[in-house]
Amino acid sequence: xxxxNFRKLADGRGEDARSRILRGIYEENQALGDFTGTLKxxxxxxxxxxxxxxxxxxxxxxxxxxxxxxxxxxxxxxxxAAAVTAPTPQAKAVAxxxxxxxxxxxxxxxxxxxxxxxxAPTATTPRVRVANAREVAGLEILDDLPLSQMLDLGxxxxxxxxxxxxxxxGAVGKDGTMEKDVTLAIAxxxxxxxxxxxxxxxxxxxxxxxxxxLHERVDLAKAAKADMFISIHVNSLPRSSKNVVETFYxxxxxxxxxxxxxxxxxxxxxxxxxxxxxIVARLGKAMKLQESKKLAEAIQRxxxxxxRELDPDAIDTGVKRAPFVVLLGLDVPSVLAExxxxxxxxxxxxxxxxxxxxxIAAAIASGVMRYQNKGAVKNERE
Amino acid sequence: xxxxxxxxxxxxxxxxxxxxxxxEQAQMKEKDKVLYVGIxxxxxxxxxxxxxGNREWIESYVGWPKxxxxxxxxxxxxxxxxxxLENRLSLDVCRPLDRGVIRKGIEGSEKAVKEIIRHLxxxxxxxxxxxxxxxxxxxAESLNSNKLAIKDAVSGYxxxxxxxxxxxxxxxxxxLLNHSLVIDIGAGTTDFxxxxxxxxxxxxxxxxxxxxxxxxxxxxxGLLQKFPGCKLNAYMARQFKEAHxxxxxxxxxxxxxLSVNGKLVRQDIKxxxxxxxxxxxxxxxxxxxxxxxxxxxxxxxKVKKNIVLGGGGSLIRGLSSYLExxxxxxxxxxxxxxxxxxxxxxxxxxxxxxxMPARYWESL
Numbered sequence: 001x002x003x004x005n006f007r008k009l010a011d012g013r014g015e016d017a018r019s020r021i022l023r024g025i026y027e028e029n030q031a032l033g034d035f036t037g038t039l040k041x042x043x044x045x046x047x048x049x050x051x052x053x054x055x056x057x058x059x060x061x062x063x064x065x066x067x068x069x070x071x072x073x074x075x076x077x078x079x080x081a082a083a084v085t086a087p088t089p090q091a092k093a094v095a096x097x098x099x100x101x102x103x104x105x106x107x108x109x110x111x112x113x114x115x116x117x118x119x120a121p122t123a124t125t126p127r128v129r130v131a132n133a134r135e136v137a138g139l140e141i142l143d144d145l146p147l148s149q150m151l152d153l154g155x156x157x158x159x160x161x162x163x164x165x166x167x168x169x170g171a172v173g174k175d176g177t178m179e180k181d182v183t184l185a186i187a188x189x190x191x192x193x194x195x196x197x198x199x200x201x202x203x204x205x206x207x208x209x210x211x212x213x214l215h216e217r218v219d220l221a222k223a224a225k226a227d228m229f230i231s232i233h234v235n236s237l238p239r240s241s242k243n244v245v246e247t248f249y250x251x252x253x254x255x256x257x258x259x260x261x262x263x264x265x266x267x268x269x270x271x272x273x274x275x276x277x278x279i280v281a282r283l284g285k286a287m288k289l290q291e292s293k294k295l296a297e298a299i300q301r302x303x304x305x306x307x308r309e310l311d312p313d314a315i316d317t318g319v320k321r322a323p324f325v326v327l328l329g330l331d332v333p334s335v336l337a338e339x340x341x342x343x344x345x346x347x348x349x350x351x352x353x354x355x356x357x358x359x360i361a362a363a364i365a366s367g368v369m370r371y372q373n374k375g376a377v378k379n380e381r382e
Numbered sequence: 383x384x385x386x387x388x389x390x391x392x393x394x395x396x397x398x399x400x401x402x403x404x405x406e407q408a409q410m411k412e413k414d415k416v417l418y419v420g421i422x423x424x425x426x427x428x429x430x431x432x433x434x435g436n437r438e439w440i441e442s443y444v445g446w447p448k449x450x451x452x453x454x455x456x457x458x459x460x461x462x463x464x465x466x467l468e469n470r471l472s473l474d475v476c477r478p479l480d481r482g483v484i485r486k487g488i489e490g491s492e493k494a495v496k497e498i499i500r501h502l503x504x505x506x507x508x509x510x511x512x513x514x515x516x517x518x519x520x521x522a523e524s525l526n527s528n529k530l531a532i533k534d535a536v537s538g539y540x541x542x543x544x545x546x547x548x549x550x551x552x553x554x555x556x557x558l559l560n561h562s563l564v565i566d567i568g569a570g571t572t573d574f575x576x577x578x579x580x581x582x583x584x585x586x587x588x589x590x591x592x593x594x595x596x597x598x599x600x601x602x603x604g605l606l607q608k609f610p611g612c613k614l615n616a617y618m619a620r621q622f623k624e625a626h627x628x629x630x631x632x633x634x635x636x637x638x639x640l641s642v643n644g645k646l647v648r649q650d651i652k653x654x655x656x657x658x659x660x661x662x663x664x665x666x667x668x669x670x671x672x673x674x675x676x677x678x679x680x681x682x683x684k685v686k687k688n689i690v691l692g693g694g695g696s697l698i699r700g701l702s703s704y705l706e707x708x709x710x711x712x713x714x715x716x717x718x719x720x721x722x723x724x725x726x727x728x729x730x731x732x733x734x735x736x737x738m739p740a741r742y743w744e745s746l
Contacts, residue, residue, distance in 0.1 A: 017559065017560070017579045017580065018559065018737070020579075020580055021554075021559065021579075021581050022734075022737060022738055022739065022742065023742070024580060024581030025546055025581060025734070025738070025742075026544070026738070026742040028546075029543075029544045029545060239711070240711075242664075244664070305603070305607070308657075312653075312657075315661075315664050316600075316661055317664055317665060317668075318592065318665070
């Protein structure tokens with residue numbers, strides 16, 4: 001092979017196109033060099049974030065010790081906390097400027113709570129009030145990591161959403177099966193299965209054939225302070241008779257079929273897709289998507305297994321992001337499961353069977369339990 | 383014949399470009415002292431093609447003896463590929479790339495990538511007095527940080543380096559630079575890249591995580607469901623896949639030996655194999671349609687008729703025609719496979735390295 005193999009391109013544009021490609025690669029790699037700087041900046045930001053985390057944890061401890069201090073003070077006959085302040089350099093550095101301040105807000109907790117590294121407090125560091133410390137701790141931690149994950153809390157309250165309902169029939173099969181009826185039947189069975197698994201607090205967005213607006217479903221989940229939101233739907237492919245099983249979590253998507261599906265499922269919301277494209281993109285980047293993704297993966301795995309038992313030709317298209325209104329605005333793990341496909345005749349048959357509806361519900365419940373038992377944060381680290 | 387053709391084309395290009403002969407000669411002279419290598423760093427297999435004619439590939443596994451006894455028995459401080467897999471019980475085995483990305487922060491991963499690179503370069507026997515310029519292929523949508531991690535890993539062993547996307551190296555190697563869609567089906571990722579006569583942008587590329595490993599997982603799950611008492615693991619599923627993978631119709635049964643309840647039995651796993659292999663097709667169809675839809679309308683028909691499969695996944699029997707059939711609903715597509723899936727990426731990377739003007743190579 002010639003070392004300078006400038007062959008002409010098939011379209012006859014000649015060596016120029018090849019040269020352009022080679023130069024493009026060179027420039028891209030040069031940009032990669034420039035990116036190193038960006039990465040370093042990112043690392044610096046990472047360090048700052050870590051420092052903030054340290055401060056947050058420290059402040060949380062301050063808050064806890066601060067709460068405990070009055071009890072301690074009262075038990076000691078109203079002695080000021082200054083008497084118990086450990087004489088370490090750190091304690092001195094953040095010690096109150098006046099005795100009055102010391103009496104009002106004892107610095108005892110600061111001595112124990114502020115981490116040795118970064119950032120080291122200085123004499124000019126503003127004093128940390130207990131109330132501020134709490135605020136800071138709350139904001140910082142909740143912004144970056146939900147406490148339920150950080151402290152490995154269990155799932156206590158789940159909102160189960162039966163898709164469509166009332167005047168909104170959803171997809172309709174060839175034999176007239178309506179999505180709204182199937183989703184309700186599965187949702188009710190899922191409620192029972194989850195209760196059997198020990199999750200007592202299950203909130204349903206509907207328990208009968210009533211119309212519930214999408215934003216009402218979201219509002220309900222928010223008001224209930226749910227730990228998890230599961231929306232049940234049935235797919236329908238207008239141009240195909242395939243039986244597709246898929247699970248979605250919130251996020252932007254470029255996939256045309258997914259967008260069409262989102263448009264279909266978002267009917268009845270006060271938004272159009274075009275109205276919130278921008279917000280979807282922004283939220284998709286900012287939100288903690290990982291938890292919802294893990295939940296979706298756990299549910300999808302069991303859902304597909306069960307789907308294949310019912311229909312060996314069921315297709316697993318996996319876990320996807322999609323801009324569903326019903327998942328918008330929830331900051332807990334939330335997924336939308338398209339449990340089967342109404343446009344498939346075979347699927348429509350088993351979707352009408354009570355027993356098979358139970359199997360699908362059991363598969364979703366199994367996914368939820370597996371997600372809970374594994375612990376999403378642990379997965380994320382793997 | 384090929385050499386003559388290339389020589390003539392080279393002459394043509396020189397005339398076409400009116401490149402000064404002295405500069406050309408100086409570049410040629412410079413290139414004589416340099417060994418160019420193309421490396422395809424894959425999740426499952428890694429391959430190298432060298433300008434001195436040597437080519438090698440290994441399974442992307444690295445193993446270090448667990449203790450001094452294991453080291454004594456194995457007689458090596460580090461083992462690679464199949465040898466590492468065969469002795470995995472005595473080794474700490476690492477598969478350093480997860481879905482084509484160096485598993486940053488995972489103990490041993492970065493070290494393992496360095497070992498693989500070192501081992502691959504040793505396999506092509508470079509002269510001690512020549513410098514090495516390398517082009518390394520990475521997954522299409524991999525983040526810049528991954529490119530950087532690879533750059534870090536490779537930099538100890540080469541003098542100059544460029545990182546490019548994997549499907550692009552296949553396209554370059556097969557002269558598919560215009561109006562084509564290359565699909566590189568690897569173990570961790572399936573990478574798509576639309577070529578239209580210039581370096582592909584982010585919009586021209588897409589990565590799916592349904593690839594060879596996904597098939598293994600589907601096959602393993604399917605077999606465990608069908609034969610509940612069966613003793614199986616991911617390595618075995620992968621071996622079955624590599625020996626018998628197919629999509630669509632197959633006349634003969636797919637018979638393998640399985641250990642069921644401690645007893646070796648021969649079983650037909652045709653249906654499980656078909657389902658597992660076909661599971662990657664629907665997302666591929668969606669992605670092809672999505673990418674073709676982005677191409678300028680007047681060129682879409684050309685791209686539809688120029689879809690090329692590369693990577694280990696292209697060895698699945700019947701895949702090109704099956705994919706073609708599935709795409710049939712959306713128009714007339716023509717899908718074919720590259721001639722050498724194992725070295726397609728490495729050869730393309732080598733060709734790219736050799737074509738790259740000397741002035742573009744910068745010392746690391």
